[in-house]
Amino acid sequence: MRKVALTGFGLTEFNKDDIAIDSLMLSAVKSLFDSAPNLSQKDVDVVLTSTNDNSKYLSSIVSEISGIRPKISHSVESLCNSGANSVISAFSYIASGLADVALVVGAERFDSPGLVLEWDKSRGQYKHPIYWSSMFTKSHVRKYGTTKEDLAIVSAKNHNHALDNPCAYFKKTYSIDEIMNSKNLTDDIRLLDCSMPCSGSAAILLASEEAMKKFTDSPVWITGIGQKTLSAGFTKNEELASMESTIDAATMAYKMAKKEPGDIDVAEVHDAFSICEIIEVEDLGFVRKGKGNEFVRTLYETNDRRINPRGGLIGAGHPLGATGMAQIVEIGQQLQGKAGKRQVSQARVGLVQNMSAAATSSSILILES
């Protein structure tokens, strides 16, 4: 299997703008090309698009409006982890030798049809994500004593981080009290415990070891990948205070990269809701089960940015098909030492955890400088 590097990144601002999905993607592609002077459209032999938008033939449209005539071109859709999965697909094309250079672009509109999970029979009339996240929260509260303040700390921390992310949806910080007193969506979820749907796009260039030399002198290598799908239906999650798919995917990714949780210097985890980050830092092995709340509190109190330095989904916004890619862009920039005010010092090994639909599936990448 050939080595594969991330060599270039593009991002748009995340906001509520009413922009067509292909135009959003073109903006991220332009941002990537603008930052890669040696990159020509002729270099690109794969174009993959990721979105929950119902567009047809989108990768070919984006290729055409970007002036690219790739060998391989298609879309990848798997709800909220479409982004990470498209990067993993591009990795596979390059690692196998089918391609040398891949452009992957993810985008979503604020009104995405992926926001309501209407296909899941097991959810009855409770198709909106606030209902599954309420179940996760209640279960973690019961088993491990997690409090409303613990949840609010996740949100306060990630809004703080997002303030240094010029592309973030949120441009302000919130106190723990403001978050705890924000609107009760359910008994267990407040408005500011939620990530916000928004419009936005992210693009990544991947290349083989030989091809990457033309584009960058600071490649970021994909050294570990893990993916797991349990089901499509929410209620197949037997344990609600854990994410089984994340545990399985993390085990695979650590094994492939020959790394352990203690080796990870910086991570982007999928905080669709506050409770998710608490569960994920446990299930990724950063802290013992049931201690995620204490771990996150310490990060907040010490202004330690190693988890969700760009603000996560809660601070940066959640344009579904772009989210996994924006997470990877952040860790890529961190490992290149180019994260500006968000920079985690001496970050050499990073992790991205991107999941879908109440963690019925998870995708994890380990990246190294």
Add this chain to the structure above:
Amino acid sequence: MTKFEEGLKKDEFVCSECLTCKKLVWPPNNFCNRCFGDVKWRPVSRCGKLVEFSKKDETVFCIAEFENEIRIMGSLKCSCVPVIGQSLKLVKCSHNESEEFVFQLLI
């Protein structure tokens, strides 16, 4: 429309059961998701147990489990604070724009 949805419209909770391995197939479908065996459709017991719950405005919603196999979400009628594992029954199911289930706690 599937037999599952047709049943819900008549307040009948039916699911497919594998003729080969005798397991319930959830979510219901025309072949078994364990062995791809053919299925028959049969009523599901309407007596179950509470797995988890929360509340939105004045409505309690929950996950309920039936026949130790099928977990579904629905609204929960209760006059006291529910207890995990508590027995409940399915008192109404329907299908309008989506599936709808109403459960009631058993004392």
